[in-house]
Amino acid sequence: MEQRKGNLPTRKEIPDQYKWRLEDIYASDELWEQDFQQVKKLSDEAAAYRGKLGQSARSLMEILQLEYRLQELNEKVYTYARMRRDEDNANPTYQALTDRAESLHTQVQTALSFIEPEILELPPATLERWRQEEPGLTLYGFALDELLRQKEHILSSAEERIIAGAGEVTQAPANIFKMLNNADMTFPSIRDEDGYEVEITHGRYNQLMESSDRRVRREAFISLYSSYRKLQNTLSATLSSSVKRDVFYARVRKFPSALQASLFAENIPPEVYDNLIDTVRRNLGSMHRYAALRKQLLGLDELHMYDLYTPMVKDIKWEIPFVEAVELVKTGLMPLGAAYSEIMARGLTERWADVFENKGKTSGAYSWGPYGTHPYILLNYKDNLTNLFTLAHEMGHAMHSYFASSEQPYLYAHYTIFTAEVASTVNESLLMEHLLKTVGERDKKLYLLNHYLEQFRGTVFRQTMFAEFEKIVHEKIEDGQALTPELLRQIYHQLNVDYYGPEMVVDEDVDFEWARIPHFYSAFYVYKYATGFSAAEAITRRILEEGPPAVDRYLGFLKKGGSDYPLNLLKIAGVDMATPQPVQDGLDLFAKLLDQMEELALG
Known part of the structure; x- marks a missing residue:
């Protein structure tokens, strides 16, 4: 894709082949809504176990099975909403879905908050006997050992419920920064080395700082930080x-x-x-x-x-278009073997990646995706060596997720x-x-x-x-x-x-x-x-x-x-x-x- 000078393209102007295919998670927002409601239903089912976990080994196994089924579905709901919003942070539809998903996430953690305290209230001998008696608990062995390690730092059931309920509030600093940094803040324009007027964005800033023209670097540097200087009191708070x-x-x-x-x-x-x-x-x-x-x-x-x-x-004018970058990454990673190479190549052709920057898109790069589907990577690709390595970097995360999810149950895939x-x-x-x-x-x-x-x-x-x-x-x-x-x-x-x-x-x-x-x-x-x-x-x-x-x-x-x-x-x-x-x-x-x-x- 030819990357234009001047203003950023809108989301609709990016060709589909360079957008990730989130339909692999949910084919429609309506299907997302169905799972959203299912998460609420499962949360109620999980909450009904409160006070009953210590009755038997079977009760313990059932609530653990329900907990991780619920966590898996909740993650899928949350991830889809957030990744849709990351396509364009100014999109009100996905702002709303993300807000709802965050609220739901807090509800889920609140509903499940009794589990760890109630397990820790069990006499150690009882828990150990149950683990021997109930084969279904074998899967949770490492998780239970890890829970016991944390015992002195886990509070009572009532206290844990309060902390879980406060989750949405305590995420406020990060959420405020994200919206301020990605959606509300704007930066001055400067003239690049070719004389074009360029609006500074998070993605373009890094490219401008690599310019061979020192005036461009200096002006981009001063222009970006002048915007943060103006908001220093808000951002320090x-x-x-x-x-x-x-x-x-x-x-x-x-x-x-x-x-x-x-x-x-x-x-x-x-x-x-x-x-x-x-x-x-x-x-x-x-x-x-x-x-x-x-x-x-x-x-x-x-x-x-x-x-x-x-x-x-x-x-050195070393421009590396995305198509060329893909081939270089494939060749460079051949020492990792045929299986690794084949899976990675499939991901790069089946729209695991969201490649180019558009208006409102979350800056930077990451790999993410819910268990049960393939991983995704978000990029803001520019035709240079730095972005070539960013592609390789994020594919490393994606392949780690792919192999872990293929070999491990949800509980241990993360x-x-x-x-x-x-x-x-x-x-x-x-x-x-x-x-x-x-x-x-x-x-x-x-x-x-x-x-x-x-x-x-x-x-x-x-x-x-x-x-x-x-x-x-x-x-x-x-x-x-x-x-x-x-x-x-x-x-x-x-x-x-x-x-x-x-x-x-x-x-x-x-x-x-x-x-x-x-x-x-x-x-x-x-x-x-x-x-x-x-x-x-x-x-x-x-x-x-x-x-x-x-x-x-x-x-x-x-x-x-x-x-x-x-x-x-x-x-x-x-x-x-x-x-x-x-x-x-x-x-x-x-x-x-x-x-x-x-x-x-x-x-």
Whole structure:
């Protein structure tokens, strides 16, 4: 599809072949409505078990079966509504469906809120006897063990019901930010390098920041952040409310901190989070060296924040249309074997992907989809190398979902984010290795090395900086401080100074970047990008060096879904993330790539 200059196309103007086919979930909104009503009915049935769960092993099995049947259908209803709204956030029909689905989700969680407390009220000996007596409970073994692990943090049935009922309210900060950021905020227009007037959007901003014209980069940078600066009070209040929500839930559930509450869900020791930050900080010399090389290769007297994304290799016009990107991804991922390749190719031709940006469409990229149908990916594709790797990344998530859903029951098909980022990054790393081997031109090889280093900068260094920011702002709230715009700017500014070093001019505008990061509304999420990247690099090396045995281990890991704790699952693929070694190994690779680029670029 030819991507036009100027205003964005409407949804109707995008050809069907580049839109995902959500009809595979529901052929019509009327069918969605039928399941919506069925979820309400099942919720009532589940609520009728309240107080009866402890009667017998059979009662326990029946309510667990009903719970997961209800959760599966509720997820399908919710996912369809949200994905329809993501096509165009200004569409009132799907705004309404999403609001209804969110309310229904809260009703479901309220209806099911008695289950965990009532299970935990059972005498341990009784529960263990029931598990031996009732074969139907075997499926729920890991889930029950996990529930017992959480026992001291689960409240009484009445308290859990109150917390579940508050879910819709406590999602307000994230929902307000999403609507403000995607639907209501507009950004100034600038003239691009060809003289066209271009309206800045979330999707176009990244492309503009890669421009070889420094004026374009600077104007796009200033124009975007001027819009966030104007809303700094609103956005600081919104973020502060989100952080306070996290702290509230942590305290209610008797955790020492919001960080520990978040990590506990995946059974991740706090040391993993701290090791990441400490290891990256010990290696910031490599990032400072990278900034110095960028400044030198760009021929700049001063390196500014808006110079971070433009390629360091000049005069490279490497346009990669979507059709070509699909073929490159297919070829690059051939080391993962025929089965993986065939399924991925089918997905890319059967409209699993929503490819191009349109007015009102949710920014960024993701993979999602309900159990029982195939996965989907949302893109805002632009014809460049970054978006090629985004395609590979999201297909990694989609294939993880495909294999997990194919091999696991609904209960265990949902892998955690900690392991999810491994699958996406293995795809990116394999694609990069393929391109480095097959691209012969010196300048393009330099361009690829530039991109690989940028992956490290963006995924390890930048996400770790985000993780440190999250830790700091949560600790501020826990200490009773207020997250004012000024404090947020100060914290964010100093982190950029620390991470990028003396060669970088940390522009005042970037002090407002915290205001535009959607991940900050899902606390302590982003560190998993950095740990996942490190684990993925280790797995990639094994796949390329060992071949089929390593591929089999990796596919075995994907097929396990969420049937064990993340650190245990990664050991299946041969990586121990309980130690800082994989992170250090990844940073050592960054330093070696930097050596290669310096040698190739500077002779």
